[in-house]
Amino acid sequence: MTDQDNKKIERRQFLTRATKAGISIAAAGIVSARLYDRQGSKAAVDAGLLVTLPDFSVPRKNGQTICIVKGSDRKATVSKAIGLLGGIERFVAKGENVAIKPNVAFASSPLLGATTHPELVAEVVRLAYKAGAKQVIVTDNPINDPASCFTLTGIGKAASDAGARVILPKPGLFRHTTLPGGKLIVNWPIFYEPLANADKLIGIAPLKHHHRSGASMTMKNWYGLLGGRRNVFHQDINTIIAELAMMVKPTLVILDGTEVMMTNGPTGGSVSDLRRADTLIASTDCVAADSFGCTLLGLKPSDLPYLAKAQNAGAGTTDYESLKPIFAAAS
Amino acid sequence: MGLISRRPGRLESGIGIFLLAILLLIGLGVFIKQSDFDMGRFGINTVALVLSAQGSKIGTEEKPSFDLPVPSGFKKLSEAETYVPENLYEKIDGKATLYIESGFVKLFTQRFVSPVRNVISNGVGENDDSLWFELFVYDMAAVRNAFSVYSVQKRADVEALPAMQFGYRTGNALYFVHDKYYVELVGSSESADLLKAMSDLADKLTPAPVFRQENAGVGKVTEIPELTLFPQENLVPGSAKLYLSDVFGFDGLSDTFVCQYRAGDESITAFLSKRPSPQDARTVTESYYNFLVDNGGKDKLASDKNLQTIKCKVLDFYDTTEIIFAIGPYVAGIHEAKNQQSAEKLAAELFDKLNKIARTTKND
Numbered sequence: 001m002t003d004q005d006n007k008k009i010e011r012r013q014f015l016t017r018a019t020k021a022g023i024s025i026a027a028a029g030i031v032s033a034r035l036y037d038r039q040g041s042k043a044a045v046d047a048g049l050l051v052t053l054p055d056f057s058v059p060r061k062n063g064q065t066i067c068i069v070k071g072s073d074r075k076a077t078v079s080k081a082i083g084l085l086g087g088i089e090r091f092v093a094k095g096e097n098v099a100i101k102p103n104v105a106f107a108s109s110p111l112l113g114a115t116t117h118p119e120l121v122a123e124v125v126r127l128a129y130k131a132g133a134k135q136v137i138v139t140d141n142p143i144n145d146p147a148s149c150f151t152l153t154g155i156g157k158a159a160s161d162a163g164a165r166v167i168l169p170k171p172g173l174f175r176h177t178t179l180p181g182g183k184l185i186v187n188w189p190i191f192y193e194p195l196a197n198a199d200k201l202i203g204i205a206p207l208k209h210h211h212r213s214g215a216s217m218t219m220k221n222w223y224g225l226l227g228g229r230r231n232v233f234h235q236d237i238n239t240i241i242a243e244l245a246m247m248v249k250p251t252l253v254i255l256d257g258t259e260v261m262m263t264n265g266p267t268g269g270s271v272s273d274l275r276r277a278d279t280l281i282a283s284t285d286c287v288a289a290d291s292f293g294c295t296l297l298g299l300k301p302s303d304l305p306y307l308a309k310a311q312n313a314g315a316g317t318t319d320y321e322s323l324k325p326i327f328a329a330a331s
Numbered sequence: 332m333g334l335i336s337r338r339p340g341r342l343e344s345g346i347g348i349f350l351l352a353i354l355l356l357i358g359l360g361v362f363i364k365q366s367d368f369d370m371g372r373f374g375i376n377t378v379a380l381v382l383s384a385q386g387s388k389i390g391t392e393e394k395p396s397f398d399l400p401v402p403s404g405f406k407k408l409s410e411a412e413t414y415v416p417e418n419l420y421e422k423i424d425g426k427a428t429l430y431i432e433s434g435f436v437k438l439f440t441q442r443f444v445s446p447v448r449n450v451i452s453n454g455v456g457e458n459d460d461s462l463w464f465e466l467f468v469y470d471m472a473a474v475r476n477a478f479s480v481y482s483v484q485k486r487a488d489v490e491a492l493p494a495m496q497f498g499y500r501t502g503n504a505l506y507f508v509h510d511k512y513y514v515e516l517v518g519s520s521e522s523a524d525l526l527k528a529m530s531d532l533a534d535k536l537t538p539a540p541v542f543r544q545e546n547a548g549v550g551k552v553t554e555i556p557e558l559t560l561f562p563q564e565n566l567v568p569g570s571a572k573l574y575l576s577d578v579f580g581f582d583g584l585s586d587t588f589v590c591q592y593r594a595g596d597e598s599i600t601a602f603l604s605k606r607p608s609p610q611d612a613r614t615v616t617e618s619y620y621n622f623l624v625d626n627g628g629k630d631k632l633a634s635d636k637n638l639q640t641i642k643c644k645v646l647d648f649y650d651t652t653e654i655i656f657a658i659g660p661y662v663a664g665i666h667e668a669k670n671q672q673s674a675e676k677l678a679a680e681l682f683d684k685l686n687k688i689a690r691t692t693k694n695d
Contacts, residue, residue, distance in 0.1 A: 105424060109463075109519035111503065143424045148409065152463075152519075212425035231420035234428065264484050267423050269517045270501040272486040 051175040051192050055249045056201035058091060058284065065323040066283035068292060071330025074258055074280065075123045081254070081282035082127060084326045091252050092200055094132030099198035100124055100164065103205050103221050104140040104155050105266070107148035112268045113261045115149070116204045118158030120256055124202060125162035139167040139194040140224045167194045174227040179247045181313075184240050189227035190247075200251040203286070207277075207293050208261030208268065213237040214304050215297050216266050217290040218253035218283075219245045219315075242309035245286055245316065255281040255293045262297065287316025288323055399441060399466075400535040402528040408442035408463050429483070430469060433575050434476035439468045443532075445524070462522060464529055467515040468536075475573060475586075477513040478555060481506065482572040491569060494534070499569070505529050509536075557588045557603055560661075560688060562680040567591040567598070578602070579666055583618045589666070594673035600666040601681055609660050616657040620644045623653055635675035641682060645675070654678040659689030 009017075067084045071077040082088050092098055102116035110117050121138060128136045138159035142149035146168040150156030159166050167173070175192035179185035195201060205221035212234050213220060222244035223230065233240035257279040261268045268274070277296045283289035287310045291301040301307045301318040311318050339347070401407060412422070415437055419427040422438060430438075444463040471477040481497055485506070492498035498507030502521040507514050516533060518525035558571055570591035578584040579602075587604040606612040624630075628646040633639050633654075643656035643664075652671040655664035656678070663681055668674030 108465075108517075111520055112517070143421055210425050211429055216425075231424075231427070234420070234425060237425075263486070264426075266425050269515060270486055270504045270506075271521060272489065272501040 049176065050187065051177050051190075051196070053177065053190070053192065053195060053248060054198070056198070056251045057249045058200075058251055060284065061086060061090075063324050064090075064326070065285050066281065066288050066292065066320055067326040067328065069280050069282075069328050069330055070278055071280070072258060072276070072278045073330060074117055074120045074256065076330040077258070077280035078120055078123050078254060078282065079127065080328060080330045081280055082252070084328055085252075085282055085284070088127045088131040091202070092128045092131035092133050095134045096132075096199035097197055098128045098133045098136045098200045098202065099195050100128075100136060100138045100159075101140060101201065101203045101221065101224065102138065102155055103216075103224065104146075104149045104153055105143045105224060107142075107144040107152045108267070108269075109152065110154050111271060113206055113208060113259050113274050114266060114268045115153040116155065116206055117256060117258070118154035120204055120254065121155050121164075122158040122162040124204060124254065125159055125164040128200075128202075129163055136162075136164040137167050137194055137198070138164045139169075139191070141169040141191040141227065142224065169227075177247070179243050182243050182246070184233055184236060185243050185247055191225045191227060195225075201248070203248075203250050203253040205253070205255055206261070207255055207257040207296055209263055209265030209273075209297060211265060213241060213306065215290070215294050215299060217293045218255050218286045219290050219306065219310060221253075222248045238304075238306040238309055241306040242313055242315070245306075245310040246313050250286065251284070253283055253286045253289050255283075255289050257281065257293060257296045260296050285316040285320075285323065287311055287318055288320040288325075291318040292320045292325065400532065402443060402532045402535075404445055404524075405443040405528055406446050408444035411439065411441045414438040414440075430471070430480055433479050434472045435480075436470040436472045438470070439466075441466045443528070445528075462519060462525055464516055464518040464525055466532065466536075467517070469513040469515075471511055471513055473511050474508070475555060476575070477508045477511050479573040479575050481508045481513050483574065485569070485572070492533075500526065500530075505533055507533065557605060560603060560684060561588070561590045561601060562592075562677070562684055564680070565592045565594065565677075567593060578604075581619055581622045583615060583622065584662070587662075592677055594670060594677070597669055597673065599668045599670075599673055599677055601663070601677055602666055603661060603663045603681070603685075606660050606662060609657070612657040612660050612662045615662045616644070616655055619655055619662070620646070623648055623655075628653060631671075633675055634672065635679050637679040637682070638675050643678065643682070645671075656682060658682060658685045661685050661689070 064085050067081040069077040069081045069084070071080070082091070100121060102121050104115055106114045108114045125136050125138065138155065140146075140149075150166060150168065156166050169191055173191060173193035174189040176187050177185065177190050177192065178187050203218050203221050205216070205218045208216050210216040210220065219241050223240070225244070225248065226233070257277045259274045260277045261273050262275045264270070264273045279296060281289045281293055287307060290304075291307055294301060294304055294307070307318045310316060317323065399411070414422050416431050416435055419430060419435065419438060422440065423430070442463055442465045444461055469477070469480065471480060478497060485499065486501055489499040489501055492500055492505065492507055495507045498505070500506070503518040503525065505514075505516040505526070514533070514536070516529040518529060561571070567590070572589045574585075574587050574589060576582070576585045578587040578589075584604065587602050589600055589602045592599045592601060604615070606615055623646050628648045631645050631647050633643065633645045638645070638654070641656060641658075643654055646653040648667065651667040651669060652674045653664065653666060654668075654674055655662070663685060665674040665678050
């Protein structure tokens with residue numbers, strides 16, 4: 001080493017260097033603090049872009065909230081039920097856009113009752129157009145491959161033949177939402193775009209046993225609106241179903257108990273899983289519809305915790321009898 | 332006196348360069364990792380993204396580990412799909428937990444269609460009345476697991492498959508166990524043609540390499556010892572079920588076989604679970620007894636003299652009879668029988684059989 005190398009710095013130089021180092025550290029700290037993202041990657045979803053599903057409900061009419069029709073012909077029972085609730089004109093006005101959300105979860109045959117029966121979808125599409133609907137869309141975000149689901153369930157063809165537009169899920173159709181007061185639906189993607197321009201929303205669900213939740217009916221049908229890795233919600237299935245009932249305010253729900261999947265749900269697989277109950281329920285209160293529906297599975301509303309949760313959250317009533325249900329036969 | 336030298340030495344420079352290189356490597360690692368993060372963890376629908384890119388397919392493209400014959404008169408309707416525990420819900424939704432909790436390893440599926448009647452393509456709405464079926468092969472890792480998912484889902488009033496040890500068919504489907512595999516063939520309609528095609532495929536499947544066992548015919552499985560321990564008199568054929576956890580709502584009772592018996596017009600449920608040791612069997616018996624008492628069970632005396640001589644628990648449980656005992660490594664008993672006398676008779680028979688086994692084992 002040279003003498004110059006070994007030359008000691010003076011006090012002034014030391015203070016200058018120390019000050020510069022301190023300023024550098026402070027600047028790095030300030031920049032880091034400003035860049036620090038407390039919410040992690042969720043910040044990618046700008047809170048300002050969160051959406052809320054429109055309220056599709058219609059004004060309540062006493063004595064015309066829930067209707068239960070007996071019969072084996074789905075076209076006849078659904079027409080009768082809607083008629084007794086005030087007619088399709090109560091639910092669809094001329095020039096409106098109508099969204100129909102069947103359960104198209106699985107790529108399985110309509111024979112198995114795991115998905116909404118295509119005849120029922122077609123009839124509701126027909127009724128909506130009869131009321132003067134401008135456009136009817138049929139949409140769902142299935143668990144299996146969407147194209148196969150809509151094809152093999154027969155729903156795609158039935159809806160198209162009836163004049164509806166079938167919308168399959170794709171990334172651009174999802175938006176994030178947060179349910180006020182929700183525990184699970186927080187900044188979560190939902191199948192929003194097809195419903196954004198709709199004036200009315202009608203849910204049509206098959207009545208079936210569900211291995212995880214006990215029963216899959218009209219409230220569980222809204223699970224098909226969730227995007228992302230929604231299977232994580234199976235760990236708290238009762239809460240997510242109740243939150244879905246809070247999030248979605250439909251115009252009308254239709255619960256098909258013509259053939260009920262009594263065991264091995266939600267997929268079933270055998271015709272021997274089904275029992276003919278020849279019952280169709282239509283209601284503006286999905287909690288009431290499901291509360292009656294579960295009795296066809298041999299359950300009481302109290303056997304399904306999500307019903308009480310939804311009721312407590314104000315989504316409807318489990319005491320369907322208080323609504324003075326209309327009972328009728330299709331023929 | 333100065334504190335620091337004006338110019339760093341070579342050693343200091345070397346250390347500085349070394350530290351900068353480390354930081355550079357860390358930065359590079361972070362960059363690579365963040366460019367490959369799991370979007371699904373943040374609520375982004377990766378499946379939908381993949382679908383939109385690929386057009387239609389869910390599941391992996393992994394080929395099955397065995398030769399898949401195509402039934403005569405049929406052709407493959409879609410690409411084969413393979414699922415693992417992480418994505419099984421994409422195929423069977425809420426039922427996935429049943430399989431995963433039972434040791435599920437992998438599912439292979441394949442659809443077949445009769446081209447004569449089919450015009451399906453991979454689009455929306457071209458045909459709704461075709462003749463097709465889907466094959467599901469669940470690899471459950473062990474024959475007990477396969478038997479468990481088979482038995483707990485078994486439909487009532489079905490027709491047994493004669494060539495299978497554990498197999499049956501319904502109006503539109505076939506179900507059977509072969510070694511560690513649980514197999515379903517589900518048809519789109521109640522058609523004799525479909526059932527024949529599915530039966531043909533089942534026959535061709537089981538001799539395939541992955542299914543083949545030495546000295547085992549079609550549908551034969553490794554013996555499940557517990558099934559031979561139940562009394563045979565009045566046993567309802569094919570009624571055996573294996574529950575792997577939370578048996579009768581009690582989380583302390585697992586890996587339990589349950590069989591149904593006829594007693595006049597009534598049905599009685601007998602159960603049996605082999606534990607790791609006699610001590611464990613006694614502990615589980617005591618825990619289950621306490622569980623029943625905590626939930627409203629009340630002790631009552633056994634009327635059967637044979638049962639009085641053994642340390643068994645007899646309880647009244649909401650007007651039904653529960654009997655539970657431990658013998659050797661076994662926990663066994665009767666569950667929710669309506670008739671106490673019939674329940675005690677069957678419990679005594681079950682005890683005798685297990686007692687002989689326990690003695691034989693002890694002598695061995």
